Structure formats: structure tokens, C-alpha cells
Amino acid sequence: MVRWTEAPDEYTHDLADPNDDDFDVDHPARRRRSRTVTFLLVLAALVFLAYGVARVLSVDDLVDNALLVDAMALTPYVVAGSLLLALVSLVLRRLLALVVLVLALSLSALLGPRYFSEEQPEATGPHLRIMAANLYLGHADARTIVNLVRQQQVDVLTMPELTPAEVSALDSAGLSELLPYRVFDARPGGDGNGIAANVPLRRVVPMSETVLSQPSALVDLPGRDDVQLTAVHIQPPLSYQDVRTWRSELAQLPRVEPNDHIRILAGDFNATFDHAAFRNIVDRGYADAAEETGKGLDTTWSSLPTGPPLTIDHIVADGQCAISSYAVYDLPGSDHNAIIAEVVLP
Structure with missing residues (x-):
């Protein structure tokens, strides 16, 4: 005999409802x-x-x-x-x-x-337009350099990594006509350096010998005291020993001295404002042209993919000077850009 029973009105179970917000098997x-x-x-x-x-x-x-x-x-x-x-x-x-x-x-x-640009000191002396261009083993395009000198009315040019072959290329492009006065130490490879100007130069030796050439010269400006300018090229900090050399060479760059020549440093410092060794230079009485004009993050060097764009080239002037302009320019053939600053002397 079969017995029938009524099914329950509602089926219940203990499993979680898949539609429940709290249901998550994962x-x-x-x-x-x-x-x-x-x-x-x-x-x-x-x-x-x-x-x-x-x-x-x-x-x-x-x-x-x-x-x-x-x-x-x-x-x-x-x-x-x-x-x-x-x-x-x-x-x-x-x-x-x-x-x-x-x-x-x-x-x-x-x-x-x-x-942000800084307020500049009162300076009513001559304007000096300075250009620094690392020539990258003498491979930088000579015509570009000469065109920049001409168009930007550059008075003084510093050239780290100046080679004898690059000197010939620059002169063929017309540099000797625009900047006939020079203190050159051209060498093969990346050790050379040089200063060219449209006013007379006199070589001076304000510091001991460095790994890379760093010539200095008195810029003979008419009607006023000379300006001492150094073409900077510091050994890069690529090893333990290099770091010591790099820091030592930055430390021995000419200091600002009261009652002495106005001093300007221009070139490849292989250091940025985030290096204490470079900030120490500025703290000794110099003003960095890029920072003074609010362009301190405009990069001047790149070696992608191994090296990201950095700001390692600088023009720094005696803090008594005013910086009226600063700009960075592309330099074909080089891993650096050219930089130009207009310095107003006190």
C-alpha cells in the first residue's frame, strides 16, 4: 500500500544564494x-x-x-x-x-x-651672453653651434669635449670670425675643452689640474674690471674613485671672493641641484642661471635608454650679477643640449 504525503510549502536549504551580495566563493x-x-x-x-x-x-x-x-x-x-x-x-x-x-x-x-624665477639684484653693468655646449667627443654639429652664436649674439662660448677636428669644423663654419679670441685645449676624445669670445681673453690658472680639461680665462671687457670665466667639465661619478674625484673637483672650482674679479662658471658639471656637492657651489656665493629664471628643470643631457634626461649643464654667476634670460637649445650630434644665459654684471 502506497502512502502519499504532501510536499512542504517551501523548500529550505543551507547553501548560500549565488545572487546574494555576500556570496563570493573566491x-x-x-x-x-x-x-x-x-x-x-x-x-x-x-x-x-x-x-x-x-x-x-x-x-x-x-x-x-x-x-x-x-x-x-x-x-x-x-x-x-x-x-x-x-x-x-x-x-x-x-x-x-x-x-x-x-x-x-x-x-x-x-x-x-x-x-619659479627669483628677484634679481640691482645690476647696471654690461650684459654678457654666455653659451655652454658639450661637443660629445667632437661630434656636435658645428654649423648649429655657429648659427646659435650668430643668432643669439653670444659673447663667450665654452666647449667641453673639444677636439682638434671639431676646431677645424667650427672654424670652417665661421666661428673664428664671430668669436676670434680663444683659450683652447683641444684633445682627442672627451678630455678637451675651450673658451671662445668676441673680446680678448687671458688664460689664468685658478685651481690645480683636473682629470678633464677646465681652462679659465680673464674676459677683458672694455671700461671695467675683467671677469674670470671657467669652462667646467667635471669627471662624472661612475665609480667609487670617480665619486671622490667628482666631489673634489666640484669643491675646488673657483670661489666668489669679495673685492676680486666677478667669477662665472659655465659648462658640464655632471651634477644636478639634487647633488649636495653642486648646492655647495651655489652656497658659496653663486647663482644658477636656470634656477634664477624658473627653468631649473629644463633638461640638458640625455642618453636614452641608459640615461634619462637630466639637468647637468649649468651657467652659474657671481651672486652680485643679475640673470636676465636663460634658454636651452637642441644640439644635433651631441648627447647634451646647448645652454645660453644673459648675465648682467654689477
Whole structure:
């Protein structure tokens, strides 16, 4: 005999409803991924923090580690990276975003002075237009250099990595007619240097011999005291020993001296404003033309893909001078750009 029973009015079960917002079979995996992302964000933030501490404390002036010294030049890129990290943390709704944002803004403050022009001192003397161009082993295009000298009415030109062959090319392009006075130390390879001007020059030796040629000359301006100019080319900090040489050569560049010649340094310093050794030069009474005009982040060198664009070429003048203009120009054939500043003497 078969017995029939009524089915229950409602079927109940203990399984979660797939349509339920809380239903997530991958919930443990998601939590693991979330922890991994958070760990990576924190790790990146700690790297940026360590970099910021090293930059603020000028650690590159205390140790002879080439990697650390070279890394300091990347500060503008680190600032950009920290801002990007703050944005990513914010999008992912991590509390870390606030910490990273504060860190990024703190690092940005290091770049602030390079964005804004400075008030210039009262200077009513002659205007001197100075150009610095690293010729990259003598491969820079001579016609471009001469055209810049002509069009920009350059008075004095410094040329790190000047070679005998480049001297011939420059003269063939007309440099000797525009800037007939010269103090040249042309050498094969990248060791040479030179100064050319449209007023008389007298060679002087204000410092001991350096690895790369760095000639100095008195620029004989009519009706006033001479100006002492040095064509700078500092040994790059590529190794432990190079770092010591680099720091020593930057330190021995001619200082601003009261009641003495106005001094100007122009050329390839192989250092940026994020290197303590370069800031020490400015602190000795010089003014950097790029920073004074709010163009301190205009890059002057690049060797992609191995080297990102950096600002390592400078024209620095006695702080008594005013800087009326500064610009960076493309220089075909060279891994550097040409820079031109107009300096108003006191």
C-alpha cells in the first residue's frame, strides 16, 4: 500500500544564494590578493621614504657610493613616481594614500625653487651672453653651434669635449670670425675643452689640474674690471674613485671672493641641484642661471635608454650679477643640449 504525503510549502536549504551580495566563493583569494597589493604599496612607499630621507640629509655628500650619488639626480622622477603611487593608493582606497601624498608633497617642495624665477639684484653693468655646449667627443654639429652664436649674439662660448677636428669644423663654419679670441685645449676624445669670445681673453690658472680639461680665462671687457670665466667639465661619478674625484673637483672650482674679479662658471658639471656637492657651489656665493629664471628643470643631457634626461649643464654667476634670460637649445650630434644665459654684471 502506497502512502502519499504532501510536499512542504517551501523548500529550505543551507547553501548560500549565488545572487546574494555576500556570496563570493573566491573571498579568501581576494583577501590574499588585497594583502599582496597592500604589501607592494607599502614597500614602494618605504622606498620613496628612504630616498627622501637620503636627499634631505644630503647623504650623497657623506658616502662614496656611485649608485647612491647617481640616484640623487633622479629626484624629479621620484617625485613623479610618489605622486603616481599616491593616486594608485587613493583609487584602491588604501589609508596609505594620505601618507604617500604627504611624502610626495614634501619631496615636491625640493623642486619648488626651480619652477619659479627669483628677484634679481640691482645690476647696471654690461650684459654678457654666455653659451655652454658639450661637443660629445667632437661630434656636435658645428654649423648649429655657429648659427646659435650668430643668432643669439653670444659673447663667450665654452666647449667641453673639444677636439682638434671639431676646431677645424667650427672654424670652417665661421666661428673664428664671430668669436676670434680663444683659450683652447683641444684633445682627442672627451678630455678637451675651450673658451671662445668676441673680446680678448687671458688664460689664468685658478685651481690645480683636473682629470678633464677646465681652462679659465680673464674676459677683458672694455671700461671695467675683467671677469674670470671657467669652462667646467667635471669627471662624472661612475665609480667609487670617480665619486671622490667628482666631489673634489666640484669643491675646488673657483670661489666668489669679495673685492676680486666677478667669477662665472659655465659648462658640464655632471651634477644636478639634487647633488649636495653642486648646492655647495651655489652656497658659496653663486647663482644658477636656470634656477634664477624658473627653468631649473629644463633638461640638458640625455642618453636614452641608459640615461634619462637630466639637468647637468649649468651657467652659474657671481651672486652680485643679475640673470636676465636663460634658454636651452637642441644640439644635433651631441648627447647634451646647448645652454645660453644673459648675465648682467654689477
